[in-house]
Amino acid sequence: MSDPVSALNGARFDGIASVEEAGLCGMITLRGDFASAGFAAAVNSITGAALPEVGRIAEGTEGAAAWMSTDELLLMVPYAEVEARLAALNEALKGEHALAVNASDARAVFRISGDGARETLAKVAPVDLSAEAFQPGDFRRSRMAQVAGAFWLNGEGTFTVVCFRSVGEYVFKLLSASAHPQSAVGIYKA
Amino acid sequence: MLILECPYCGVKAEETELHAGGEAHLKRFGPGSTDGEFHDYLFMRENPKGVHFERWRHANGCGKWFHAARCTMTLEVFGTYSAQTFEPPQEIRDAITAKRPGWTWRDLK
Structure with missing residues (x-):
C-alpha cells in the first residue's frame, strides 16, 4: 500500500511565530x-x-x-x-x-507556536484572541481569511489549526505571511 | 459591523462569519394552496424601517441556523433565538417593546 503523506509534507516557517505543518493526524x-x-x-x-x-x-x-x-x-x-x-x-x-x-x-493540520502565536492567528481570523478571552482548552470554528478553519490553544501557548486539505497550501501561505518577521503589531503583550 | 450572538455556540460572531437567510417565520404554501397564497409565500417580503426578524446561519462556525431580531435603521440587535420556533419568544418581544414601544411586524406587535 502507498505511504500516506500529509498535505504539505511538514512545511515550516519561522517569523514572529513558528508555523509548521503538523503531519498526519x-x-x-x-x-x-x-x-x-x-x-x-x-x-x-x-x-x-x-x-x-x-x-x-x-x-x-x-x-x-x-x-x-x-x-x-x-x-x-x-x-x-x-x-x-x-x-x-x-x-x-x-x-x-x-x-x-x-x-x-480530508484535513490539513498546522501548529503555531512562539510569542507571536496569538497575533499571527488574530490577524487572519475574526476572533478575540487576547489572553483573557481565549484560554487554553478553548476551541473555535471560524474562518481564516477566505476559508473555514478551526483552532484551539493548548497549555503551552501553541495553537493547532485544522482546515480542509484542499486549502492547506493557502492556509500555510496565509499564516506564513501573517507571521512575517517584520509584521509584528504587538497588540497582545506576553 | 453587525455582531450577532449565536444561540447555539454562544459565540459573538461578526457579519463575516454569518450568512443571511432572509425573512424569518415564513409559512410555506406548497401543493394544494391557492395561486394567491403561493405568490405571497414566494414573493411578498417585509421591508421595514425599524424592527425586523431575520434568519441567519453561523456558516463559518457551528453551522446552525438561528433567528435574530434587530432594527434595520440603527442596526441595534434586540436578541437572537433558536430556529426551532414559529414565532419570537416572549423575552425577545419584551426586549423590543422596552426599546421600541408600539412596534409592529406583520401581525406581531
Missing part, C-alpha cells in the same frame, strides 16, 4: 445526541475524554474530543490507529442514533 467526525449516556460513553471509550463543554476541547488519555456544534464532535486520535478506533467506536455506538466518519485525509 487521525480525525473522526462524529454526530449524534450529546444527551445520550451511551454516546458519551462511546466517546470516552475511544479517546479517554469526557464530552467537551460548548466551545472547548477535552483532552483524554488516548486522544481528544472537540466541540464542533450542538450535535457534532471532532475526535482526535493517532493516525495509525484511526481505522481501528473508528471500528471500535461504531461498535460502542450500536443502538445509538449517531454517525462516525474518518475525516483524517
Whole structure:
C-alpha cells in the first residue's frame, strides 16, 4: 500500500511565530445526541475524554474530543490507529442514533507556536484572541481569511489549526505571511 | 459591523462569519394552496424601517441556523433565538417593546 503523506509534507516557517505543518493526524467526525449516556460513553471509550463543554476541547488519555456544534464532535486520535478506533467506536455506538466518519485525509493540520502565536492567528481570523478571552482548552470554528478553519490553544501557548486539505497550501501561505518577521503589531503583550 | 450572538455556540460572531437567510417565520404554501397564497409565500417580503426578524446561519462556525431580531435603521440587535420556533419568544418581544414601544411586524406587535 502507498505511504500516506500529509498535505504539505511538514512545511515550516519561522517569523514572529513558528508555523509548521503538523503531519498526519487521525480525525473522526462524529454526530449524534450529546444527551445520550451511551454516546458519551462511546466517546470516552475511544479517546479517554469526557464530552467537551460548548466551545472547548477535552483532552483524554488516548486522544481528544472537540466541540464542533450542538450535535457534532471532532475526535482526535493517532493516525495509525484511526481505522481501528473508528471500528471500535461504531461498535460502542450500536443502538445509538449517531454517525462516525474518518475525516483524517480530508484535513490539513498546522501548529503555531512562539510569542507571536496569538497575533499571527488574530490577524487572519475574526476572533478575540487576547489572553483573557481565549484560554487554553478553548476551541473555535471560524474562518481564516477566505476559508473555514478551526483552532484551539493548548497549555503551552501553541495553537493547532485544522482546515480542509484542499486549502492547506493557502492556509500555510496565509499564516506564513501573517507571521512575517517584520509584521509584528504587538497588540497582545506576553 | 453587525455582531450577532449565536444561540447555539454562544459565540459573538461578526457579519463575516454569518450568512443571511432572509425573512424569518415564513409559512410555506406548497401543493394544494391557492395561486394567491403561493405568490405571497414566494414573493411578498417585509421591508421595514425599524424592527425586523431575520434568519441567519453561523456558516463559518457551528453551522446552525438561528433567528435574530434587530432594527434595520440603527442596526441595534434586540436578541437572537433558536430556529426551532414559529414565532419570537416572549423575552425577545419584551426586549423590543422596552426599546421600541408600539412596534409592529406583520401581525406581531
